[in-house]
Amino acid sequence: MRAIWTGAIGFGLVNIPVKLYSATDSSNLDFDMLDRKDQANIKFKRVNEKTGKEVIWKNIVKGYFLKDHYVLLEDADFEEASPEKSKIIALHAFVQLNDIDSIYFDTPYYLEPQKGGEKAYQLLEKALEKSKTAGLGSFVMRNVEHLAIVKPYKGSLLINKIRYEQEIRSIDELKLPANVKIKKEEMDMALQLIKQHSTAFDISKYKNEYTQDLIKIIHQKDKGKRASIRKINIDDTKASDLLARLKASLA
Incomplete structure (x- = not known):
């Protein structure tokens, strides 16, 4: 596996150096898009809207449209916005997992200790296991701030991105049934x-x-x-x- 983020977990005044790895693989098949006539691959190009010419990757920059013009942003601007969050998963509080509704859960990642952080890593993992809690924190990855929980998982630490409250759509627009009389x-x-078909959860099945x-x-x-x-x-x-x-x- 290849690490997709490196930094540290901020646990009080303790910083635990870690690497972050994707915990999941897609089980979907990988299809190529082809021209039906000759089965040639369809390629997508980054094209300048004005000239129609292809733009090489190193000449592409990010811009934010402000009133009537674009403000260009470089990598340094994103780091400057919150340099500590780009390097640290800061744990703000410790919560019960049962208190977090499943609708908030997003992508999971594995956390691996870097050299020198093994003992502190194991201390946090065992403390979370013993207290039956998860660390709630935030960090920046790929120029986006994520809310996340850090929890013990099979002798390791796993970080799960969770959605912000404002990202959850309201159910008010759903046409839900009124109270129907049930015999x-x-x-x-x-x-x-339900009782007849109740069983222990076994994902391997x-x-x-x-x-x-x-x-x-x-x-x-x-x-x-x-x-x-x-x-x-x-x-x-x-x-x-x-x-x-x-x-x-x-x-």
């Missing part, structure tokens, strides 16, 4: 159905089956076979059929 028998059966099926189709097409489309009709359950469907599910 006691319906509720009892729904709870019984679940695979990306869609990708596996797609690979099979790719191999079939390579052999000249045409995929057949399975038609599926979803029979929505009407309120009048709810009790009968619950009974059938339990059976």
Whole structure:
């Protein structure tokens, strides 16, 4: 793995030097975009809007539109905005993980101690494990400030970016049902159905089956076979059929 950020965790007056690695890999297939006529690759170019000519990467700069003109920003400007946050994951507080709704969780990353930081790293990991808490903090990566939690994970430290409150859309625009009268028998059966299928969470049981099926189709097409489309009709359950469907599910 290649580190995508290096810096330190700020834990009180203790700074723990760390490297940050992506904790996830996409299980989706990587497709190329081709011209149907000759299967040539489609290339995307960075083109000057005025001249229509391609611009090499080193001549591309970032700009912010202010009133009627652009203000150009260099790497040094982003660092100057908050140099300490570009280098330190500052832990501001320690919280219970159960207090953070799952809607706030974003991308996870592994944290690895750099040379000389092993003992402090392990101290923080064990202290979080023992206190059953996570460190809440913030840091800057790729010129963006992220809110994050640092938590113990299988003998290591994991940092999870979390979304800011203003990034969560309101549910007020959803057309949610008003309070519908639910019969006691319906509720009892729904709870019984949940109990019947309750189990311990085991992520290893679940695979990306869609990708596996797609690979099979790719191999079939390579052999000249045409995929057949399975038609599926979803029979929505009407309120009048709810009790009968619950009974059938339990059976």
